[in-house]
Amino acid sequence: MDKKRFLSTLIPFGVVVIMLLITYWGNQWYSETFNVEGRDLSYIFLKFNQWVPFVPFTIYPYVLSYPFWALSFFYIGYRSKRNMYVILLMVFITFTICGLSYFFLQTDVEAWRQSSGLFGRTDLNFTENLVMWIYNAAGPRNANPSMHVLMSWLALIGVRMDKTMPKFIKTLIWVMTIAICISTQTLKQHYIIDLITAIALVEATYWLVRNSKAVDKLENFFTSINRKLDWDWEEVRA
Numbered sequence: 614m615d616k617k618r619f620l621s622t623l624i625p626f627g628v629v630v631i632m633l634l635i636t637y638w639g640n641q642w643y644s645e646t647f648n649v650e651g652r653d654l655s656y657i658f659l660k661f662n663q664w665v666p667f668v669p670f671t672i673y674p675y676v677l678s679y680p681f682w683a684l685s686f687f688y689i690g691y692r693s694k695r696n697m698y699v700i701l702l703m704v705f706i707t708f709t710i711c712g713l714s715y716f717f718l719q720t721d722v723e724a725w726r727q728s729s730g731l732f733g734r735t736d737l738n739f740t741e742n743l744v745m746w747i748y749n750a751a752g753p754r755n756a757n758p759s760m761h762v763l764m765s766w767l768a769l770i771g772v773r774m775d776k777t778m779p780k781f782i783k784t785l786i787w788v789m790t791i792a793i794c795i796s797t798q799t800l801k802q803h804y805i806i807d808l809i810t811a812i813a814l815v816e817a818t819y820w821l822v823r824n825s826k827a828v829d830k831l832e833n834f835f836t837s838i839n840r841k842l843d844w845d846w847e848e849v850r851a
Contacts, residue, residue, distance in 0.1 A: 615691075620844035622690035625701050625835055629686065632704055636712030637760050644719055644754045651721030651754045657806040667729045668799035669740045672747065674792035675761065675800055681789050682764050688782070689771035694848045696774045698832040700767055702825070703818050707763055710814060715755045723753040725801045744800060751802075758811035759803045765790040766815040774823075 643649065655662050690697035726732075726748055731741055769790050772783050797803040822828060839845040 615846065617844055617846040618691045619687065620842075621694065621839045621846060622687050622697060623844070624838060625690065625697060626683070626686055628701065629704050632708045633760075636708045636715070637755055640712060640715035640719075640755055641752050643716070645752060649719050649754070651719040651756065653722070653724055654720055654757055654804050654806050655725060657804065661805050662725070665798045665801075665805075667801055669744055671792070671796040671799045672740060672744045674789065675747065675796040675802070676743070677789070678761055678765060678793045681793070682768065685768035685771060685786060689768075689775070692775055692778065694832060694836070694846075695828070695850065696771055698828050698835070699774065699819075699823060700771055701835075702822050702828050702831050703767060703770065703815065706818050706822070707767075707814050711755075711758055711760060711763065714758065718757075719754055720756040720807070721753050722756045722801065722803060725804065726753055729801050747800070747802075756803055757807040758814055759797050759807040760811070761797050761802070762794050762808045762811035763815055765793045766812055770815065770819050 644651070686697070686700065689700060729744070731737060731745055731748075734741075737745060768786050772778060772786050794808055797808060798805060836845055
């Protein structure tokens with residue numbers, strides 16, 4: 614492993630974590646502290662929402678999404694600085710839009726969670742207890758757009774930009790992304806509109822910034838920092 618390739622991703626990754634803490638967890642804290650009521654969007658594509666079953670074991674890809682996101686970011690950055698900074702710029706834009714949406718247009722899936730049939734039971738198995746732990750940890754707000762879908766789709770953008778990525782890794786990222794997207798529905802964590810909105814936001818942002826000079830400016834800024842720390846590496850581009 615090339616040490617500098619790994620080190621050069623640390624500061625950008627730290628920025629992603631800070632953005633996530635502010636946009637998602639910051640809004641969760643604000644909504645719970647000030648009892649902000651979110652809108653229930655179940656009426657959008659209502660029949661589809663009613664058709665989706667509750668499948669407890671899909672909690673596992675949902676939980677694994679956290680290390681999946683981190684590993685995907687580091688892998689993308691390890692292979693290509695340019696691709697990493699495209700993703701980072703997309704994070705700035707999409708996370709900001711999500712944060713503003715959660716703050717001004719808060720949404721809620723509490724009623725959807727209640728339909729899981731887990732609440733009030735005392736005979737939950739390990740998997741069902743894990744679902745309840747996630748329910749309690751994440752809260753029912755910040756539903757639209759789905760951050761789980763959004764961040765997983767960002768990983769797919771990294772796959773699509775890297776034409777030489779090994780097929781096994783590409784397949785693994787595709788499978789995990791699809792599994793996470795499905796889990797947001799089958800765990801009753803999100804309505805289908807939350808998934809659609811997240812994918813649309815990522816795709817629109819990608820086509821907006823993929824050739825933007827803002828990527829170069831962002832790369833130059835972080836490269837100057839990494840060079841001072843002797844963490845930078847020279848990328849050969851076609």
